[in-house]
Amino acid sequence: MQAVDYDLVVVxxxxxxxxxxxxARELGATVALVDHGPLGGLCIxxxxxxxxxxxxxxxxxxxxxxxxxxxxxxxxxxxPDMPFIARRKRALVKEFAxxxxxxxxxxxxxxxxAHFRSDRELQVGEHTILRAKSFVVATxxxxxxxxxxxxxxxxxxxxxxVLELESIPQSVAVLGGGYTACELGQFLSRMGAKTTxxxxxxxxxxxxxxxxxxxxxGYYREDGIEVVTHTSIxxxxxxxxxxxxxxxxxxxxxxxxxxxxxxxxxxxPNVAGLALEAAGxxxxxxxxxxxxxxxxxxxxxxxxxxxxxxxxxxxxVAIYQGEIAARNAVTGSSEEADYRTMSxxxxxxxxxxxxxxxxxxxxxxxxIAYCVGRYDFAEHGKAMCLNKTRxxxxxxxxxxxxxxxxxxxxxxxxxxLIHEVIVAMxxxxxxxxxxxxxxxxxxxxxxWTYPAEECASKCGTREPxxxxxxxxxxxxxx
Ligand SMILES: Cc1cc2nc3c(=O)[nH]c(=O)nc-3n(C[C@H](O)[C@H](O)[C@H](O)COP(=O)(O)OP(=O)(O)OC[C@H]3O[C@@H](n4cnc5c(N)ncnc54)[C@H](O)[C@@H]3O)c2cc1C
Numbered sequence: 001m002q003a004v005d006y007d008l009v010v011v012x013x014x015x016x017x018x019x020x021x022x023x024a025r026e027l028g029a030t031v032a033l034v035d036h037g038p039l040g041g042l043c044i045x046x047x048x049x050x051x052x053x054x055x056x057x058x059x060x061x062x063x064x065x066x067x068x069x070x071x072x073x074x075x076x077x078x079x080p081d082m083p084f085i086a087r088r089k090r091a092l093v094k095e096f097a098x099x100x101x102x103x104x105x106x107x108x109x110x111x112x113x114a115h116f117r118s119d120r121e122l123q124v125g126e127h128t129i130l131r132a133k134s135f136v137v138a139t140x141x142x143x144x145x146x147x148x149x150x151x152x153x154x155x156x157x158x159x160x161x162v163l164e165l166e167s168i169p170q171s172v173a174v175l176g177g178g179y180t181a182c183e184l185g186q187f188l189s190r191m192g193a194k195t196t197x198x199x200x201x202x203x204x205x206x207x208x209x210x211x212x213x214x215x216x217x218g219y220y221r222e223d224g225i226e227v228v229t230h231t232s233i234x235x236x237x238x239x240x241x242x243x244x245x246x247x248x249x250x251x252x253x254x255x256x257x258x259x260x261x262x263x264x265x266x267x268x269p270n271v272a273g274l275a276l277e278a279a280g281x282x283x284x285x286x287x288x289x290x291x292x293x294x295x296x297x298x299x300x301x302x303x304x305x306x307x308x309x310x311x312x313x314x315x316x317v318a319i320y321q322g323e324i325a326a327r328n329a330v331t332g333s334s335e336e337a338d339y340r341t342m343s344x345x346x347x348x349x350x351x352x353x354x355x356x357x358x359x360x361x362x363x364x365x366x367x368i369a370y371c372v373g374r375y376d377f378a379e380h381g382k383a384m385c386l387n388k389t390r391x392x393x394x395x396x397x398x399x400x401x402x403x404x405x406x407x408x409x410x411x412x413x414x415x416x417l418i419h420e421v422i423v424a425m426x427x428x429x430x431x432x433x434x435x436x437x438x439x440x441x442x443x444x445x446x447x448w449t450y451p452a453e454e455c456a457s458k459c460g461t462r463e464p465x466x467x468x469x470x471x472x473x474x475x476x477x478x
Contacts (some may be wrong), residue, residue, distance in 0.1 A: 002128050004108075006032045008329050009122055009132040011114045011274070013104045014041030016318030017138030021107050023326035032108040032132075034124050039104055040097035042140050042307070043315045049096055050163045051183055054088040055348050058190035062350060069387050080191050086166050097321030116279035121298050134301040134329035137289060138322060141307035143266040148175070149235035154243050156236075156261040159184060164462035168192050169260035172244045176235060176264035177204040179347045182216065185262065186349055189225045196226040196256055198233065198247055200421060205353065209360045211394075212353060212410050219351065236261065269310040286310075295325035302328055312343055334459055341425050346415040351391045354418035357406030357425055360396060360400055369399040373431075373454030375447055377411045382442040388412035395421065395431065395451035402430040402461030407451075420445055431455040
């Protein structure tokens with residue numbers, strides 16, 4: 001057995017682990033990365049990037065179908081070329097992965113499965129022991145275990161398999177209503193699969209506010225995706241070449257016959273096989289590794305970041321946590337993560353959904369007094385010009401200060417438009433201050449000024465117009 005010493009060993013070279021290793025190296029630490037491969041991380045290989053490459057194609061199909069409304073006639077049928085789409089996605093993933101692997105290989109890299117032997121020793125494969133002053137565990141997440149009778153035997157697609165499809169099944173049952181189910185379920189539908197989403201709750205995206213999830217569900221139904229709410233899946237069985245999904249809706253037993261089943265019921269932290277107990281680290285197989293805001297586990301020199309924490313399964317959060325953990329590990333400090341705006345997220349459905357800060361549900365649960373302003377894209381000039389009138393924006397301001405505490409959007413370019421509010425919230429802007437930021441016309445972004453104005457009026461924080469003119473005049477004069 002060969003033993004090597006480092007200041008820091010990072011287990012998992014995905015987005016979070018790579019960010020941790022880079023940060024620690026910049027601080028002068030000796031750092032090693034450990035990964036059993038394939039190298040590249042979930043985001044690049046089986047997550048964000050392949051899914052968005054595929055969704056670009058299904059969005060293009062929708063654009064082409066809508067072109068008639070703008071007076072553009074497309075002769076002949078609009079049909080996806082799935083082999084081309086799959087090839088394009090593979091080429092992009094290969095390019096992104098090669099770039100990332102080149103970065104990973106600038107570190108001492110130990111390839112193999114890692115498990116702890118003690119709180120100071122990690123074994124990689126059969127022959128290597130890594131000793132370190134600190135460890136960062138960044139082993140990501142795996143698809144949630146299947147707990148539906150008969151599903152494993154009958155066969156199903158998970159998100160990895162959907163991303164690898166070379167042809168589209170004629171009909172699909174999507175089990176789940178979270179972001180992966182929404183993004184890839186709509187992709188399958190637009191590529192030609194008759195798609196039925198079976199969800200437990202009363203609308204899609206249960207973590208979002210009801211108006212967002214219900215609105216998205218309404219659009220999906222308009223577009224031909226059947227969404228069945230309040231379902232409980234009883235069992236699954238093979239029926240000839242098809243698959244039968246037995247489910248119950250409010251006491252009524254139903255059967256759905258489909259060619260494929262897309263199991264999209266979430267992911268769980270990847271802690272299996274790490275032998276965390278040998279290091280004395282507490283963890284929960286479902287909830288992930290316990291950690292504090294400085295990313296420390298109960299063993300102070302062992303840190304946990306990214307999906308393995310089971311907290312926010314988002315790339316920018318994994319990177320943020322990785323950087324914090326590395327700084328704390330190398331310097332011994334206790335910098336803490338702040339998720340006020342960091343928990344912002346987006347869903348690449350069409351229309352897209354995005355959110356920053358607290359939802360109305362969260363504000364109500366926390367007993368925070370707030371007011372809300374809302375504006376529909378159907379009333380917004382630029383959206384009407386673009387024929388993108390689905391959805392709305394809403395902004396929440398805390399009382400009595402008028403500080404923006406959250407914002408949600410369902411609509412065109414939501415993933416881009418949310419950044420304006422992220423920036424404003426980052427600087428603790430009030431709705432009054434937000435209204436005074438110039439907004440170019442006609443743009444989609446200027447839609448935010450309407451809920452800000454409504455909030456300011458409702459909150460009673462709106463400055464009298466003469467006072468605002470005075471501010472503008474004195475600013476102009478200086
Ligand atoms: C379909 C899909 C779409 C997504 N879309 C988005 C999106 O649009 N935006 C977004 O922000 N997020 C998205 N995500 C989530 C995002 O991909 C993850 O949050 C992020 O990649 C997690 O990074 P990580 O560093 O925590 O883990 P990972 O990138 O999974 O890295 C973990 C690494 O650890 C290695 N490893 C694991 N166990 C061991 C072990 N015992 N020994 C050695 N090595 C090990 C693995 O090989 C892997 O390389 C998506 C996820 C999916 C599945």
